Amino acid sequence: MERIMWLVLGGVAFVAALRAGRSRRARLVGRWAIGILFIAFGAAVNAIYLVWQPDYYTDFADPSPFAFVRDTWASLVVPHVELLIALLVVAEAAAGALVLSGGRLTQIGLGALIGFHVGQLAFGGVLWIWAPLMIVTLGLLLRAERRAATTSTRTPSATPAPA
Numbered sequence: 001m002e003r004i005m006w007l008v009l010g011g012v013a014f015v016a017a018l019r020a021g022r023s024r025r026a027r028l029v030g031r032w033a034i035g036i037l038f039i040a041f042g043a044a045v046n047a048i049y050l051v052w053q054p055d056y057y058t059d060f061a062d063p064s065p066f067a068f069v070r071d072t073w074a075s076l077v078v079p080h081v082e083l084l085i086a087l088l089v090v091a092e093a094a095a096g097a098l099v100l101s102g103g104r105l106t107q108i109g110l111g112a113l114i115g116f117h118v119g120q121l122a123f124g125g126v127l128w129i130w131a132p133l134m135i136v137t138l139g140l141l142l143r144a145e146r147r148a149a150t151t152s153t154r155t156p157s158a159t160p161a162p163a
Contacts, residue, residue, distance in 0.1 A: 002045045005040075005041045006037065006041055006130075009033045009036060009037040009041065010033075010037065010130070012029065012030075012033040013030045013033035013034050013037065013141070014136075016030030016141075017030045017137045017138075017140035017141045017144070020140060020141055020143075020144035020145075021143065026144075027141065027144045027145065030137070030140075030141045030144075031102075031106060031145075032100065034096070034110070034113070034137075034138070034141065035097070035099045035100035036096070038092045038093070038099070038113065039092070039093055039096035039097065039100075042092035042096065043089045043090075043092040043093035043096065046085055046088055046089045046092065047086075047089045050081070050085045054081055054082065054085075057077065057078065057085060058078055060073065060077075060123065061073030061074070061077075061123055063123060063124040063126075063127075064123045064125075065124050066122060066124075069122045069123065091116075094109075095112045095113050095116070096109070097109070099113070103149065104149070106145050107142060107146060107149070110138050110141055110142040111142060113134075113138050114142070117130075117131040117134045118131070
């Protein structure tokens, strides 16, 4: 179920991101798709797996082509899965909330998620397809958010200034 929602919300965010530079509505749709994706289907799903299936994370790094990633995962993450996945849950929820917040906070959240997806590239497998698409999506949304912020600061106020 969650994989389907990742694809649906990721697809919605990608299409919205393609239009976000020209459409306020597309920018908001992309923002909401990413926010929901990371709060509900990132943080919440990882929290559920952590409680009900902590072994789910044991083999996560196996597709990585890098021995140091596989070894570090096995020696650091697996023995401390409760703490480290709990931190992941908090980070995903925080990033999703930042993206939904609007303004500068949205830009910070999008930047954090770009960094998160760059890090996912070390794990190989399907993440070599997913992460680049998300980096493009998040980058387009970040560019649109920055342009919108710049435009709104340059737009004269509709209210006349006091004399």
